Amino acid sequence: MTSTAQLPSPAGLLIDLDGTIYHGGRMIEGADEWIASLIARGVPHLFVTNNSTVNPQTFAARLQAMGIPAEPEQVCTSAQAAASYIALEQPGAAVFVIGEDGLREAVTTAGLRVVESDADVVLQGLDRNLSYESLTRAVRLIHSGARYVLTNPDLLLPVEDGVIPGSGSISALLQAAGGQKPVVIGKPSGILVNYALDRMGTTAEQTWMVGDNLLTDIAAGVGAGCPTALVLTGITNQDNLASYVEQAGVRPDVIFENLHELQTYISERLGR
Ligand SMILES: [Mg+2]
Numbered sequence: 001m002t003s004t005a006q007l008p009s010p011a012g013l014l015i016d017l018d019g020t021i022y023h024g025g026r027m028i029e030g031a032d033e034w035i036a037s038l039i040a041r042g043v044p045h046l047f048v049t050n051n052s053t054v055n056p057q058t059f060a061a062r063l064q065a066m067g068i069p070a071e072p073e074q075v076c077t078s079a080q081a082a083a084s085y086i087a088l089e090q091p092g093a094a095v096f097v098i099g100e101d102g103l104r105e106a107v108t109t110a111g112l113r114v115v116e117s118d119a120d121v122v123l124q125g126l127d128r129n130l131s132y133e134s135l136t137r138a139v140r141l142i143h144s145g146a147r148y149v150l151t152n153p154d155l156l157l158p159v160e161d162g163v164i165p166g167s168g169s170i171s172a173l174l175q176a177a178g179g180q181k182p183v184v185i186g187k188p189s190g191i192l193v194n195y196a197l198d199r200m201g202t203t204a205e206q207t208w209m210v211g212d213n214l215l216t217d218i219a220a221g222v223g224a225g226c227p228t229a230l231v232l233t234g235i236t237n238q239d240n241l242a243s244y245v246e247q248a249g250v251r252p253d254v255i256f257e258n259l260h261e262l263q264t265y266i267s268e269r270l271g272r
Contacts, residue, residue, distance in 0.1 A: 001261050005253040007227045009269045012202035013038065013045040014076075014193065014226065016211030017059070019234020021047070024160060027066040028233045030259035035068050037263055041270055045074065048196050048209075050152035050186035050216065052079035052125035052167070053100040078151040078186035079103045079125060081195035083110035085185060086121055086149060094118060096141055098134050098170065099125035103151065117141075124174060124182070125151035126167040135173065142178035152186030154216075187211075188219035193226065210262070212236055214248040228252045231262060 015021065021031045038045050047059065047070065056075035063070035079099070083106040086093055095112050096119035097104050103125045107114050122138045142148050154166035171182060185191045197204055204225035211217020212234030221228040230236060230252035236244055245251055256262040 001257070001265060002255040003253070004251060005227070007208065007229070007253055007269060008206055009271070010043060010208045010227075010266065011206035012200045012208075013043060014048045014196050014200075014207060014209045014221070015045055016187075016213070016217045017047050017049045018051070018158075019212035020210060020217075020231055021063070021068065022066060023234070025062075025066075027068065028259060030263065032067045032069075034259045034263040035070070037267070039069055041267075043266070043270070044200050044202065046076050046196050046200055047074055048076045048187070048192060050078045050154055050192070052077055052082070052103045052106075052151040052186075053128075054102040055105050056080070058102070076192065076196040076199060077102060077106065078192055079106035080110075081192040082123055082125075082149055082151050082185040083107045083112060084195055085183070085191055086110070086123065087112055090120055090147075093120040095121045095123050096138060096146065097123050097125075098127050098130065098138055099123065099151065099167075100127055100129075119146050121147045121149055122174075122178075123149045123151070124167065124171060126154075126157070127170065128164075130170060135170075135177075138174055139177045142174070142180050148174065148178060148180045148182040150182035150184050150186075153184050153188075154186075187213075187216035188223065190220060190224040193220045193224040197224065197226075214244040214250065214252070218252045219248050219250050222250045228254075229262060230255045231259065232257050233259065 056072040087110040094115040153168040155168040156163040209221025209226040
């Protein structure tokens with residue numbers, strides 16, 4: 001463990017998924033034990049993900065299949081946070097969606113209308129069946145005054161055999177053609193983190209953000225005022241740590257090699 005600060009006892013935890021809890025379909029060593037220990041100690045926690053493509057039920061089922069206790073209510077997606085943001089800003093708004101099922105479902109669940117024309121908002125996430133027609137429609141809607149909201153700015157996503165373009169890459173095209181910068185919801189933006197804090201009902205000062213990525217998880221946590229814990233279980237390792245710290249311009253409060261180390265540290269902080 002490396003520490004630049006003594007963290008307060010956690011009133012709650014916001015936990016990244018990919019690279020922190022699992023890699024693709026494989027659980028990261030110790031994740032099941034760690035989450036079970038949080039439940040046993042009564043520490044509230046939410047899984048917070050930039051992935052907008054599926055609903056919280058699907059995430060919870062994936063976690064359960066790996067032996068990690070999780071309920072749909074414990075999952076916060078960028079799709080939910082985006083829909084909630086739009087519903088607060090423009091209740092009942094008509095939304096044109098570029099995205100997958102999880103995003104459309106979040107929009108209707110928030111009481112918004114999914115439309116194909118005359119939209120107040122263009123909401124864009126990852127769409128692995130993206131068509132030129134829907135890009136054209138989005139660009140024209142943005143030109144005629146629709147607000148542009150982006151679920152998450154990830155440019156690339158790791159998959160089994162390499163990388164795929166993420167929703168940030170689709171956004172690069174829409175920004176170039178539409179001439180409007182989007183409101184960004186997912187990490188490193190604070191909107192997703194603040195949405196999760198609201199749902200958990202804990203204060204930023206007492207809620208730790210835990211993740212594997214300095215540019216997204218730690219940057220979002222620092223921006224929202226949360227204590228931050230970096231785990232070297234995913235994208236960051238001892239060799240690239242310094243370069244990521246420099247790129248992100250933020251530093252985590254504590255760094256853990258693995259989830260066992262993190263679990264021990266949390267137990268000590270809780271004093272139980
Ligand atoms: Mg991650």
